[in-house]
Amino acid sequence: MRVLVAGATGAIGRPLVRQLLEHEHEVYGLTRSESSARKLRALGAVPLLGDARDAVGVRRLLASARPEVIANELTSLPKQLNPKKLTVYYADNNLVRIEGTEALIDAAIAEGVRRFVSQSAAFWYAADNPGVVADETMPFDERAPEPIGEAVRTMRTVEGMVRSARGLESVNLRYGTFYGPGTWFARDGEVGLRVRKWQYPIVGDGRALSSFVHVEDAAAATVAAIEGTATGDFNIVDDDPAPAREWLPAFAAALGGRKPLRIPKVIVRMAIGPGLVHMATKSQGASNARARDLLVWVPARVSWRSGFTELHESTRTVSRAGCALGNRRRK
Template structure:
């Protein structure tokens, strides 16, 4: 198939392009930076530079690409993890999940794509302690005040994509990425790994929030399966071992050669970083990926973050 990947230079872009090209697909991949076109070309994609928030530019590049499938992997995550930059990245990502989604959908409809696959995530599944969320569960209806815009953006993306009738619309709720290119890796300049090594990524409160995780190559292989044979709707993509933060974070720190993470009460974090950070650390909910395994035969290379951290961070 001819596949248009919006956001092909992001964390999942490299392994996704490589896997699609290896399976004989033609890939057109977008980036915001001309400096990244060479890397995309080296992976076998046809690179294009586009501003995803410019509807005319999006319509133009999609029309020229004439894809059968559009894959929406646009985010604005990256750069230094200081408070100001994090707020800026979040706001930009919210726009890409709302305006960017709408622009890609309009462009896809105009050229008659058969399938539209979009990146959502599982961070804000409705809080229900002790159970794993499946695809029938909803996004949290009452998030903390400082997460409302992000949650609304995710809800917009999922409803817009799965609500189309002119193509197969599929949203992928990924677990947290780790592995090469994600920031949780052994590379010396990896942002999140650097925070963990400096003990600046603490366990907040009891660390009871359950974070589903997925190695980046497994996230890409799941996406390939959905591109090739997925059905309209939602699929969860994570490994088989969802675990509370207080369980997996010390193991990750050890794998990175770092000291154990600090433990910090919830109340100062709520004052300094907001309610969303505390909620994620203490109330986040794990997900089940049984649907994609059952329907599409997807099998992760790293079924647990335990083996993934030991073998897949470089």
């Protein structure tokens, strides 16, 4: 099958392209830079150089590639975050999501694409019922403090665009929080680095729930959605939503870091604003029951607990390699 992946070198784009190739699909990757194009060629995919927000250019690229399915994994968030610049980051990301998705959908309809699978998020559910695990019928938290509220409304808009696209089999995949190689929740990722530096505290009582998914499992779910026939909205998360007071110390331990501090909400709010505090204290876990049933997908890592163990093993490997290098230098 001919599949076009937009955002093909992002956190999920890379494992998705690789898994699609392993399933013997013909894969095209939309990317903006020649360096990313070289990475796609090395994997065995066909790079398409262009800007997803350029509607005319996207139409031209789709006309040449003639994909049957599009996987929309467009984002524009940096690898390293300054919490005080969150408004700037999200403003750009929101534009890319809306304008890029619109260009892709219009081109898909014009060029006869059959199926459209699009990235969404399972961590934007409204926290009206703390501790309740959300299914796909629950509302998004559109009243969250800015800039989070605008990001949530953007995601809701993008989902609506996908859902109402004329003539397309439409799927919205609401991914949980990614962890694993190339994500913020990796040893060298944004959150991983902050945790190792003792700069990522538990905010408030730590009871807010999070649902994780290893990026390889998220890619596998996306392959299942591409190859399947089910349509609609799906939470792509593991089986084990957990409060920050459980998962954050475990994540720190997996990376060889110290036990995280616990800091009152009011202090964190003064330091970085209400948006991130809201995310840290009002998040809600999600259920993957619908994806298991209709996408016939089961995460290989049913819990972040086993997934974080993988991070621990990789951390030990890095530490052993560093010790060996140091010993060789001393000799």
